[in-house]
Amino acid sequence: MGERAMGKDQPTKKDRLIELLIVAFAVVTMSLLIVQMAMNVADTLDTDAGEGNAAYVPTITATPRPVPTYYNHSDMAGDA
Amino acid sequence: MASSGNGTKPRPNKRKIERILALVTLSLIAVVWVIGAARAERDLMGSVREALPAADHFTRVENGVYAAWAGAGESERLGYVAIGTANGYGGPVELAVAVDLEGQITGLSVVSSKETPAWFKRVEDAGFIDQLSGKSYRAPFELGEDVDGVTGATYTSRGLAEAALDGSRLAATHLGLEVPAQNSPSITFGVPEITVLALFAVGFFGHQRKFKYKKQARWGSMLVGMIVLGFLYNAPLTLAYFAKLILGYWPQWQTNLYWYLLLGGFVFTVDNKNPYCEWFCPFGAAQECLGFIGGAKVYPLRRHRDWLTWAKRLLALAAILLGVFYRNPGLASFEIFGTLFSFVGSTLQFVVLGLVLVIALFVKRPWCHYLCPIDSVVELIRVIRQWVKELWEKINPRKRTA
Numbered sequence: 413m414g415e416r417a418m419g420k421d422q423p424t425k426k427d428r429l430i431e432l433l434i435v436a437f438a439v440v441t442m443s444l445l446i447v448q449m450a451m452n453v454a455d456t457l458d459t460d461a462g463e464g465n466a467a468y469v470p471t472i473t474a475t476p477r478p479v480p481t482y483y484n485h486s487d488m489a490g491d492a
Numbered sequence: 493m494a495s496s497g498n499g500t501k502p503r504p505n506k507r508k509i510e511r512i513l514a515l516v517t518l519s520l521i522a523v524v525w526v527i528g529a530a531r532a533e534r535d536l537m538g539s540v541r542e543a544l545p546a547a548d549h550f551t552r553v554e555n556g557v558y559a560a561w562a563g564a565g566e567s568e569r570l571g572y573v574a575i576g577t578a579n580g581y582g583g584p585v586e587l588a589v590a591v592d593l594e595g596q597i598t599g600l601s602v603v604s605s606k607e608t609p610a611w612f613k614r615v616e617d618a619g620f621i622d623q624l625s626g627k628s629y630r631a632p633f634e635l636g637e638d639v640d641g642v643t644g645a646t647y648t649s650r651g652l653a654e655a656a657l658d659g660s661r662l663a664a665t666h667l668g669l670e671v672p673a674q675n676s677p678s679i680t681f682g683v684p685e686i687t688v689l690a691l692f693a694v695g696f697f698g699h700q701r702k703f704k705y706k707k708q709a710r711w712g713s714m715l716v717g718m719i720v721l722g723f724l725y726n727a728p729l730t731l732a733y734f735a736k737l738i739l740g741y742w743p744q745w746q747t748n749l750y751w752y753l754l755l756g757g758f759v760f761t762v763d764n765k766n767p768y769c770e771w772f773c774p775f776g777a778a779q780e781c782l783g784f785i786g787g788a789k790v791y792p793l794r795r796h797r798d799w800l801t802w803a804k805r806l807l808a809l810a811a812i813l814l815g816v817f818y819r820n821p822g823l824a825s826f827e828i829f830g831t832l833f834s835f836v837g838s839t840l841q842f843v844v845l846g847l848v849l850v851i852a853l854f855v856k857r858p859w860c861h862y863l864c865p866i867d868s869v870v871e872l873i874r875v876i877r878q879w880v881k882e883l884w885e886k887i888n889p890r891k892r893t894a
Binding site: 430 | 794796848851
Protein backbone atom coordinates (compact mmCIF):
# COMPACT_ATOMS: atom_id res chain seq x y z
CA MET A 413 0.00 0.00 0.00
CA GLY A 414 2.71 2.35 1.16
CA GLU A 415 4.89 1.68 -1.87
CA ARG A 416 1.94 2.17 -4.19
CA ALA A 417 1.08 5.43 -2.48
CA MET A 418 4.69 6.55 -2.77
CA GLY A 419 4.70 5.56 -6.41
CA LYS A 420 1.64 7.68 -6.98
CA ASP A 421 3.56 10.73 -5.67
CA GLN A 422 6.37 10.25 -8.15
CA PRO A 423 6.01 12.66 -11.09
CA THR A 424 5.48 11.06 -14.47
CA LYS A 425 7.25 12.17 -17.63
CA LYS A 426 4.12 14.09 -18.58
CA ASP A 427 4.12 15.92 -15.22
CA ARG A 428 7.76 16.88 -15.69
CA LEU A 429 7.09 18.15 -19.20
CA ILE A 430 4.12 20.25 -18.06
CA GLU A 431 6.20 21.68 -15.22
CA LEU A 432 8.98 22.61 -17.63
CA LEU A 433 6.49 24.28 -19.97
CA ILE A 434 5.04 26.31 -17.10
CA VAL A 435 8.54 27.32 -15.96
CA ALA A 436 9.40 28.36 -19.54
CA PHE A 437 6.21 30.45 -19.71
CA ALA A 438 6.96 32.10 -16.35
CA VAL A 439 10.59 32.85 -17.25
CA VAL A 440 9.73 34.30 -20.68
CA THR A 441 6.90 36.42 -19.29
CA MET A 442 8.97 37.68 -16.34
CA SER A 443 11.77 38.65 -18.73
CA LEU A 444 9.32 40.62 -20.86
CA LEU A 445 7.95 42.35 -17.77
CA ILE A 446 11.48 43.26 -16.68
CA VAL A 447 12.11 44.78 -20.13
CA GLN A 448 8.83 46.70 -19.77
CA MET A 449 9.96 48.09 -16.40
CA ALA A 450 13.34 49.07 -17.85
CA MET A 451 11.52 50.92 -20.66
CA ASN A 452 9.39 52.74 -18.07
CA VAL A 453 12.55 53.80 -16.22
CA ALA A 454 14.16 54.97 -19.47
CA ASP A 455 11.06 57.07 -20.21
CA THR A 456 11.23 58.60 -16.74
CA LEU A 457 14.92 59.42 -17.09
CA ASP A 458 14.22 61.06 -20.47
CA THR A 459 11.48 63.12 -18.90
CA ASP A 460 13.71 64.16 -15.98
CA ALA A 461 16.47 65.23 -18.37
CA GLY A 462 13.98 67.24 -20.40
CA GLU A 463 12.62 69.03 -17.37
CA GLY A 464 16.12 69.88 -16.18
CA ASN A 465 16.92 71.65 -19.43
CA ALA A 466 14.05 74.11 -19.53
CA ALA A 467 11.49 75.20 -17.02
CA TYR A 468 8.64 76.26 -19.32
CA VAL A 469 9.36 74.16 -22.38
CA PRO A 470 9.87 70.62 -21.15
CA THR A 471 11.38 68.44 -23.85
CA ILE A 472 9.52 65.34 -22.72
CA THR A 473 9.81 62.45 -25.12
CA ALA A 474 7.85 59.87 -23.16
CA THR A 475 5.12 57.91 -24.89
CA PRO A 476 1.82 59.81 -24.68
CA ARG A 477 -0.35 58.37 -21.97
CA PRO A 478 -3.95 57.33 -22.52
CA VAL A 479 -6.95 59.21 -21.25
CA PRO A 480 -7.23 58.40 -17.55
CA THR A 481 -10.58 57.03 -16.49
CA TYR A 482 -12.27 58.58 -13.51
CA TYR A 483 -11.36 55.76 -11.18
CA ASN A 484 -7.97 54.93 -12.56
CA HIS A 485 -5.53 57.81 -12.45
CA SER A 486 -2.96 57.19 -15.11
CA ASP A 487 -0.07 57.69 -12.73
CA MET A 488 -1.64 55.12 -10.48
CA ALA A 489 -2.55 52.56 -13.09
CA GLY A 490 0.70 52.93 -14.93
CA ASP A 491 -0.02 49.77 -16.81
CA ALA A 492 -1.15 51.61 -19.89
CA MET B 493 -2.03 31.11 -4.25
CA ALA B 494 1.50 31.30 -3.00
CA SER B 495 3.22 28.41 -1.31
CA SER B 496 2.41 29.44 2.20
CA GLY B 497 -0.84 31.24 1.49
CA ASN B 498 -2.97 28.11 1.31
CA GLY B 499 -4.21 28.26 4.85
CA THR B 500 -1.64 25.84 6.30
CA LYS B 501 0.38 27.14 9.23
CA PRO B 502 4.07 27.54 8.41
CA ARG B 503 6.55 25.70 10.63
CA PRO B 504 8.20 27.81 13.39
CA ASN B 505 11.56 27.92 11.57
CA LYS B 506 9.96 28.90 8.29
CA ARG B 507 7.84 31.46 10.10
CA LYS B 508 10.95 33.00 11.63
CA ILE B 509 12.60 33.28 8.21
CA GLU B 510 9.42 34.77 6.75
CA ARG B 511 9.36 37.44 9.44
CA ILE B 512 13.02 38.31 9.02
CA LEU B 513 12.49 38.66 5.28
CA ALA B 514 9.37 40.78 5.82
CA LEU B 515 11.41 43.10 8.05
CA VAL B 516 14.22 43.23 5.49
CA THR B 517 11.69 44.09 2.76
CA LEU B 518 10.12 46.89 4.80
CA SER B 519 13.57 48.25 5.79
CA LEU B 520 14.72 48.18 2.17
CA ILE B 521 11.63 50.12 1.07
CA ALA B 522 12.25 52.65 3.88
CA VAL B 523 15.92 53.13 2.91
CA VAL B 524 15.07 53.56 -0.80
CA TRP B 525 12.27 55.96 0.19
CA VAL B 526 14.79 58.18 2.00
CA ILE B 527 17.34 58.03 -0.85
CA GLY B 528 14.60 58.77 -3.40
CA ALA B 529 13.35 61.71 -1.33
CA ALA B 530 16.88 63.18 -1.14
CA ARG B 531 17.24 62.78 -4.89
CA ALA B 532 13.87 64.42 -5.54
CA GLU B 533 14.81 67.32 -3.25
CA ARG B 534 18.03 67.90 -5.22
CA ASP B 535 16.09 67.93 -8.49
CA LEU B 536 13.50 70.23 -7.00
CA MET B 537 15.96 72.98 -6.10
CA GLY B 538 16.59 73.74 -9.79
CA SER B 539 12.91 74.58 -10.26
CA VAL B 540 12.79 76.54 -7.00
CA ARG B 541 15.69 78.74 -8.17
CA GLU B 542 14.06 79.23 -11.58
CA ALA B 543 10.82 80.38 -9.96
CA LEU B 544 12.64 83.10 -8.01
CA PRO B 545 16.01 83.89 -9.63
CA ALA B 546 16.41 87.10 -7.59
CA ALA B 547 16.96 85.10 -4.40
CA ASP B 548 20.51 84.45 -3.29
CA HIS B 549 19.69 81.41 -1.24
CA PHE B 550 16.80 79.36 0.08
CA THR B 551 16.05 77.66 3.37
CA ARG B 552 13.69 74.74 3.66
CA VAL B 553 10.72 75.57 5.89
CA GLU B 554 8.83 72.31 5.51
CA ASN B 555 8.33 69.66 2.88
CA GLY B 556 7.83 71.58 -0.39
CA VAL B 557 8.09 75.12 1.07
CA TYR B 558 11.24 77.25 0.88
CA ALA B 559 11.96 80.72 2.24
CA ALA B 560 13.82 82.93 -0.26
CA TRP B 561 16.51 85.33 1.01
CA ALA B 562 18.50 88.17 -0.52
CA GLY B 563 22.17 88.41 0.45
CA ALA B 564 24.15 85.97 2.49
CA GLY B 565 22.24 86.01 5.77
CA GLU B 566 18.59 85.75 6.69
CA SER B 567 17.88 89.44 7.19
CA GLU B 568 16.06 90.24 3.93
CA ARG B 569 13.31 87.82 3.09
CA LEU B 570 11.98 88.07 -0.46
CA GLY B 571 9.10 85.65 -0.03
CA TYR B 572 8.46 81.94 -0.32
CA VAL B 573 8.59 79.34 -3.03
CA ALA B 574 6.05 76.56 -2.50
CA ILE B 575 5.44 73.43 -4.55
CA GLY B 576 1.82 73.35 -5.67
CA THR B 577 0.26 70.13 -6.94
CA ALA B 578 -2.93 69.37 -8.86
CA ASN B 579 -4.23 66.73 -11.22
CA GLY B 580 -3.76 67.46 -14.89
CA TYR B 581 -4.77 65.34 -17.84
CA GLY B 582 -2.25 62.55 -17.45
CA GLY B 583 -1.44 62.73 -13.73
CA PRO B 584 -0.15 65.18 -11.14
CA VAL B 585 1.25 68.53 -12.23
CA GLU B 586 3.78 70.16 -9.89
CA LEU B 587 4.67 73.84 -10.03
CA ALA B 588 7.23 75.78 -8.02
CA VAL B 589 5.31 78.96 -7.16
CA ALA B 590 7.23 82.03 -5.95
CA VAL B 591 5.18 84.41 -3.82
CA ASP B 592 6.23 87.85 -2.51
CA LEU B 593 5.53 89.15 1.00
CA GLU B 594 2.04 90.36 -0.04
CA GLY B 595 1.07 86.92 -1.35
CA GLN B 596 1.38 87.79 -5.04
CA ILE B 597 2.87 85.29 -7.47
CA THR B 598 6.16 86.55 -8.86
CA GLY B 599 7.33 83.53 -10.79
CA LEU B 600 6.53 79.93 -11.68
CA SER B 601 8.49 76.94 -12.81
CA VAL B 602 7.33 73.48 -13.81
CA VAL B 603 8.72 70.83 -11.47
CA SER B 604 7.10 67.82 -13.09
CA SER B 605 4.15 66.85 -15.21
CA LYS B 606 2.74 63.72 -16.74
CA GLU B 607 0.99 65.60 -19.51
CA THR B 608 1.16 64.67 -23.17
CA PRO B 609 4.14 66.71 -24.45
CA ALA B 610 2.32 68.15 -27.48
CA TRP B 611 -0.51 69.50 -25.33
CA PHE B 612 1.83 70.82 -22.71
CA LYS B 613 3.74 72.71 -25.37
CA ARG B 614 0.49 74.12 -26.69
CA VAL B 615 -0.37 75.48 -23.23
CA GLU B 616 3.11 76.91 -22.81
CA ASP B 617 3.13 78.49 -26.28
CA ALA B 618 -0.20 80.17 -25.52
CA GLY B 619 1.50 81.96 -22.59
CA PHE B 620 -0.78 80.27 -20.08
CA ILE B 621 1.83 79.99 -17.33
CA ASP B 622 2.84 83.64 -17.78
CA GLN B 623 -0.72 84.82 -17.15
CA LEU B 624 -0.67 83.14 -13.72
CA SER B 625 2.25 85.33 -12.68
CA GLY B 626 1.10 88.47 -10.88
CA LYS B 627 -2.04 86.88 -9.47
CA SER B 628 -2.81 87.00 -5.77
CA TYR B 629 -3.30 83.96 -3.56
CA ARG B 630 -6.85 85.27 -3.02
CA ALA B 631 -7.80 84.90 -6.71
CA PRO B 632 -10.10 81.97 -7.60
CA PHE B 633 -7.78 80.66 -10.39
CA GLU B 634 -10.78 79.34 -12.29
CA LEU B 635 -10.89 78.82 -16.03
CA GLY B 636 -13.33 81.17 -17.73
CA GLU B 637 -13.42 83.44 -14.68
CA ASP B 638 -10.02 84.96 -13.96
CA VAL B 639 -7.91 82.57 -16.05
CA ASP B 640 -8.21 81.97 -19.80
CA GLY B 641 -7.90 78.28 -20.56
CA VAL B 642 -6.21 76.97 -23.69
CA THR B 643 -8.68 75.44 -26.15
CA GLY B 644 -8.07 71.72 -26.59
CA ALA B 645 -5.95 71.49 -23.44
CA THR B 646 -8.52 72.28 -20.77
CA TYR B 647 -7.41 69.60 -18.28
CA THR B 648 -3.76 70.66 -18.52
CA SER B 649 -4.73 74.34 -18.16
CA ARG B 650 -6.93 73.61 -15.17
CA GLY B 651 -4.23 71.42 -13.57
CA LEU B 652 -1.64 74.19 -13.91
CA ALA B 653 -4.04 76.84 -12.56
CA GLU B 654 -4.96 74.66 -9.58
CA ALA B 655 -1.30 73.86 -8.91
CA ALA B 656 -0.52 77.60 -8.93
CA LEU B 657 -3.42 78.20 -6.54
CA ASP B 658 -2.24 75.38 -4.27
CA GLY B 659 1.35 76.68 -4.20
CA SER B 660 0.38 80.33 -3.68
CA ARG B 661 -1.94 79.49 -0.78
CA LEU B 662 0.64 77.21 0.81
CA ALA B 663 3.15 80.06 0.68
CA ALA B 664 0.54 82.57 1.93
CA THR B 665 -0.09 80.38 4.99
CA HIS B 666 3.61 80.66 5.87
CA LEU B 667 3.47 84.42 5.39
CA GLY B 668 0.75 84.53 8.04
CA LEU B 669 -1.88 85.71 5.55
CA GLU B 670 -5.51 84.69 5.85
CA VAL B 671 -6.19 81.99 3.28
CA PRO B 672 -9.77 81.56 2.01
CA ALA B 673 -11.23 78.24 3.08
CA GLN B 674 -11.59 75.71 0.30
CA ASN B 675 -14.81 73.79 -0.10
CA SER B 676 -14.29 70.09 0.49
CA PRO B 677 -15.45 68.04 -2.49
CA SER B 678 -18.66 66.06 -2.33
CA ILE B 679 -18.41 62.35 -1.61
CA THR B 680 -18.47 60.12 -4.67
CA PHE B 681 -20.57 57.05 -3.97
CA GLY B 682 -21.78 55.29 -7.07
CA VAL B 683 -21.82 51.96 -8.86
CA PRO B 684 -18.14 51.03 -8.23
CA GLU B 685 -18.33 51.78 -4.51
CA ILE B 686 -21.58 49.83 -4.06
CA THR B 687 -20.20 46.97 -6.17
CA VAL B 688 -16.97 46.65 -4.22
CA LEU B 689 -18.82 46.66 -0.89
CA ALA B 690 -21.25 44.02 -2.14
CA LEU B 691 -18.41 41.88 -3.50
CA PHE B 692 -16.51 41.98 -0.22
CA ALA B 693 -19.70 40.95 1.58
CA VAL B 694 -20.30 38.05 -0.85
CA GLY B 695 -16.64 37.02 -0.55
CA PHE B 696 -16.73 37.13 3.22
CA PHE B 697 -19.92 35.10 3.65
CA GLY B 698 -19.26 32.94 0.62
CA HIS B 699 -16.10 31.34 1.88
CA GLN B 700 -17.65 30.30 5.20
CA ARG B 701 -17.80 26.52 5.48
CA LYS B 702 -21.53 26.45 6.17
CA PHE B 703 -22.42 28.39 3.03
CA LYS B 704 -24.25 26.11 0.61
CA TYR B 705 -24.01 27.95 -2.69
CA LYS B 706 -20.29 28.68 -2.62
CA LYS B 707 -19.63 27.76 -6.25
CA GLN B 708 -22.53 29.82 -7.62
CA ALA B 709 -21.69 32.81 -5.39
CA ARG B 710 -18.03 32.70 -6.44
CA TRP B 711 -18.83 32.59 -10.15
CA GLY B 712 -21.38 35.38 -9.71
CA SER B 713 -18.93 37.62 -7.87
CA MET B 714 -16.16 36.87 -10.37
CA LEU B 715 -18.36 37.81 -13.32
CA VAL B 716 -19.56 41.01 -11.62
CA GLY B 717 -15.97 41.88 -10.70
CA MET B 718 -14.76 41.27 -14.24
CA ILE B 719 -17.54 43.26 -15.91
CA VAL B 720 -17.98 46.16 -13.47
CA LEU B 721 -14.51 46.60 -11.90
CA GLY B 722 -12.74 45.42 -15.05
CA PHE B 723 -14.37 46.31 -18.32
CA LEU B 724 -16.66 49.15 -17.15
CA TYR B 725 -14.38 51.03 -14.74
CA ASN B 726 -10.91 49.54 -15.30
CA ALA B 727 -10.26 49.68 -11.58
CA PRO B 728 -8.43 46.54 -10.47
CA LEU B 729 -5.94 46.80 -7.63
CA THR B 730 -2.45 47.43 -9.00
CA LEU B 731 0.98 47.54 -7.39
CA ALA B 732 1.25 51.21 -8.38
CA TYR B 733 -1.51 51.99 -5.91
CA PHE B 734 0.57 50.61 -3.04
CA ALA B 735 3.61 52.55 -4.31
CA LYS B 736 1.49 55.68 -4.39
CA LEU B 737 0.45 55.21 -0.77
CA ILE B 738 4.03 54.47 0.33
CA LEU B 739 5.12 57.70 -1.36
CA GLY B 740 2.50 59.60 0.61
CA TYR B 741 0.33 60.46 -2.39
CA TRP B 742 -2.94 59.78 -0.60
CA PRO B 743 -5.79 60.92 -2.83
CA GLN B 744 -8.79 62.75 -1.35
CA TRP B 745 -11.05 60.16 0.22
CA GLN B 746 -14.21 61.95 -0.86
CA THR B 747 -13.47 61.49 -4.55
CA ASN B 748 -11.51 58.24 -4.20
CA LEU B 749 -13.71 56.34 -1.80
CA TYR B 750 -13.64 53.31 -4.10
CA TRP B 751 -9.90 52.89 -3.63
CA TYR B 752 -10.07 53.25 0.13
CA LEU B 753 -12.87 50.67 0.33
CA LEU B 754 -10.90 48.27 -1.84
CA LEU B 755 -7.69 48.81 0.11
CA GLY B 756 -9.44 48.65 3.49
CA GLY B 757 -11.17 45.40 2.62
CA PHE B 758 -7.92 44.03 1.22
CA VAL B 759 -5.66 44.85 4.17
CA PHE B 760 -8.06 44.57 7.10
CA THR B 761 -9.97 41.39 6.27
CA VAL B 762 -11.46 40.31 9.56
CA ASP B 763 -10.68 36.61 9.28
CA ASN B 764 -7.26 36.82 7.60
CA LYS B 765 -8.74 35.53 4.34
CA ASN B 766 -8.60 38.17 1.66
CA PRO B 767 -11.51 37.52 -0.75
CA TYR B 768 -10.32 39.94 -3.48
CA CYS B 769 -7.95 37.66 -5.37
CA GLU B 770 -10.03 34.50 -5.34
CA TRP B 771 -13.50 36.00 -5.49
CA PHE B 772 -13.59 39.13 -7.60
CA CYS B 773 -10.23 40.21 -8.99
CA PRO B 774 -11.27 41.19 -12.54
CA PHE B 775 -8.13 39.79 -14.16
CA GLY B 776 -8.27 36.58 -12.15
CA ALA B 777 -11.91 36.18 -13.22
CA ALA B 778 -11.01 36.72 -16.88
CA GLN B 779 -8.38 33.97 -16.65
CA GLU B 780 -10.78 31.65 -14.91
CA CYS B 781 -13.43 32.19 -17.60
CA LEU B 782 -10.87 31.21 -20.23
CA GLY B 783 -9.86 28.24 -18.09
CA PHE B 784 -13.49 27.15 -17.98
CA ILE B 785 -13.64 27.24 -21.79
CA GLY B 786 -10.34 25.43 -22.26
CA GLY B 787 -10.71 23.01 -19.34
CA ALA B 788 -7.71 24.44 -17.48
CA LYS B 789 -6.28 22.50 -14.53
CA VAL B 790 -4.12 23.34 -11.54
CA TYR B 791 -0.64 21.92 -12.02
CA PRO B 792 1.20 21.95 -8.69
CA LEU B 793 4.88 22.55 -9.32
CA ARG B 794 7.32 20.25 -7.54
CA ARG B 795 10.96 21.09 -8.31
CA HIS B 796 10.58 24.69 -9.43
CA ARG B 797 7.91 26.02 -7.10
CA ASP B 798 10.11 27.76 -4.52
CA TRP B 799 12.44 29.70 -6.79
CA LEU B 800 9.55 30.77 -9.02
CA THR B 801 7.70 32.12 -6.00
CA TRP B 802 10.81 34.04 -4.93
CA ALA B 803 11.38 35.34 -8.44
CA LYS B 804 7.81 36.66 -8.44
CA ARG B 805 8.34 38.35 -5.08
CA LEU B 806 11.64 39.87 -6.18
CA LEU B 807 9.99 41.26 -9.30
CA ALA B 808 7.28 42.89 -7.19
CA LEU B 809 9.88 44.29 -4.76
CA ALA B 810 12.00 45.65 -7.62
CA ALA B 811 8.94 47.38 -9.07
CA ILE B 812 8.03 48.95 -5.73
CA LEU B 813 11.63 50.10 -5.14
CA LEU B 814 11.82 51.68 -8.60
CA GLY B 815 8.55 53.52 -8.06
CA VAL B 816 9.68 54.74 -4.64
CA PHE B 817 13.18 55.74 -5.80
CA TYR B 818 11.96 57.75 -8.79
CA ARG B 819 8.92 59.08 -6.88
CA ASN B 820 6.77 57.80 -9.73
CA PRO B 821 4.15 55.19 -8.76
CA GLY B 822 3.50 54.39 -12.42
CA LEU B 823 6.94 52.78 -12.62
CA ALA B 824 5.86 50.16 -10.11
CA SER B 825 3.13 48.95 -12.38
CA PHE B 826 3.97 46.25 -14.88
CA GLU B 827 0.57 44.61 -14.70
CA ILE B 828 -1.39 44.03 -17.88
CA PHE B 829 -4.82 44.76 -16.44
CA GLY B 830 -5.30 48.01 -18.36
CA THR B 831 -4.13 46.27 -21.52
CA LEU B 832 -7.06 43.86 -21.28
CA PHE B 833 -9.76 46.10 -19.86
CA SER B 834 -9.03 49.33 -21.74
CA PHE B 835 -7.16 47.78 -24.65
CA VAL B 836 -4.32 50.24 -24.10
CA GLY B 837 -0.66 49.36 -23.60
CA SER B 838 2.73 48.91 -25.19
CA THR B 839 3.45 46.17 -27.75
CA LEU B 840 5.30 44.27 -25.06
CA GLN B 841 2.28 44.37 -22.76
CA PHE B 842 0.05 43.04 -25.53
CA VAL B 843 2.52 40.20 -26.12
CA VAL B 844 2.50 39.32 -22.40
CA LEU B 845 -1.30 39.56 -22.31
CA GLY B 846 -1.58 37.23 -25.31
CA LEU B 847 0.76 34.70 -23.69
CA VAL B 848 -1.09 34.77 -20.38
CA LEU B 849 -4.52 34.42 -21.99
CA VAL B 850 -3.45 31.49 -24.16
CA ILE B 851 -1.85 29.66 -21.21
CA ALA B 852 -4.96 30.43 -19.11
CA LEU B 853 -6.92 28.11 -21.43
CA PHE B 854 -4.91 25.14 -20.13
CA VAL B 855 -3.43 26.18 -16.77
CA LYS B 856 -5.66 27.68 -14.10
CA ARG B 857 -4.89 31.37 -13.40
CA PRO B 858 -1.28 31.43 -14.66
CA TRP B 859 -0.86 35.17 -13.97
CA CYS B 860 -2.02 34.81 -10.36
CA HIS B 861 0.16 31.79 -9.66
CA TYR B 862 3.43 32.78 -11.30
CA LEU B 863 3.48 36.53 -11.96
CA CYS B 864 1.01 38.69 -10.04
CA PRO B 865 2.79 41.18 -7.74
CA ILE B 866 -0.37 41.70 -5.69
CA ASP B 867 -0.03 38.12 -4.48
CA SER B 868 3.36 39.00 -2.98
CA VAL B 869 1.78 42.00 -1.23
CA VAL B 870 -0.92 39.67 0.14
CA GLU B 871 1.81 37.40 1.52
CA LEU B 872 3.68 40.30 3.13
CA ILE B 873 0.49 41.61 4.72
CA ARG B 874 -0.38 38.11 5.95
CA VAL B 875 3.02 37.64 7.62
CA ILE B 876 2.94 41.07 9.29
CA ARG B 877 -0.69 40.69 10.38
CA GLN B 878 0.00 37.29 11.93
CA TRP B 879 3.03 38.68 13.73
CA VAL B 880 1.12 41.69 15.05
CA LYS B 881 -1.68 39.37 16.17
CA GLU B 882 0.72 37.16 18.10
CA LEU B 883 2.41 40.16 19.71
CA TRP B 884 -1.00 41.49 20.71
CA GLU B 885 -1.92 38.16 22.27
CA LYS B 886 1.37 38.15 24.19
CA ILE B 887 0.64 41.64 25.54
CA ASN B 888 -2.96 40.69 26.41
CA PRO B 889 -2.67 37.06 27.56
CA ARG B 890 -6.11 37.08 29.21
CA LYS B 891 -7.73 37.24 25.78
CA ARG B 892 -6.34 33.80 24.96
CA THR B 893 -8.66 30.90 25.38
CA ALA B 894 -7.70 28.30 27.95
